[in-house]
């Protein structure tokens with residue numbers, strides 16, 4: 762995998778640097794600097810103890826970890842969180858407990874999210890009178906079918922499709 766050098770400042774001297782758990786991993790794990798308990802449905806912002814300077818043309822995206830999501834219902838509210846190249850503050854993570862019953866207990870140093878660094882482009886928005894025609898057109902939000910979790914009654918009632 763190609764790599765890009767990203768300057769980093771540790772705001773909390775005891776936290777580990779973001780690290781890729783395996784050589785081909787896309788995300789470098791981030792840890793929480795604080796202990797936190799999230800009740801069912803509760804959210805909370807935690808620090809990661811690091812600030813970075815991404816080169817221009819790059820952005821960081823804070824993704825949830827799938828293991829914690831599946832086992833505990835833990836996710837990131839604004840997934841993926843966007844870290845702008847110009848941002849020099851501490852990377853923070855807005856966690857949420859989606860489990861309907863059990864609290865999620867996290868301890869300082871736990872790996873709670875992962876940072877994916879990607880190249881990004883700025884769009885040059887060019888206004889035109891009409892857009893070109895495509896096969897998809899304006900069809901979206903399930904226009905191709907595949908409502909696996911919706912029953913026939915719900916589909917007949919139009920649930921899961923855009924309301925006009």
Ligand SMILES: O=c1ccn([C@H]2C[C@H](O)[C@@H](COP(=O)(O)OP(=O)(O)OP(=O)(O)O)O2)c(=O)[nH]1
Pocket residue numbers: 823839841842843844845846848851852853854855
């Ligand atoms: O999960 C996240 C998301 C964002 N940020 C920081 C870095 C990012 O560059 C900045 C702004 O994020 P965003 O643009 O998503 O938030 P906003 O609500 O639009 O704030 P702003 O008005 O500062 O852009 O906040 C984080 O630390 N963690």
Ligand SMILES: [Mg+2]
Pocket residue numbers: none
């Ligand atoms: Mg913003």
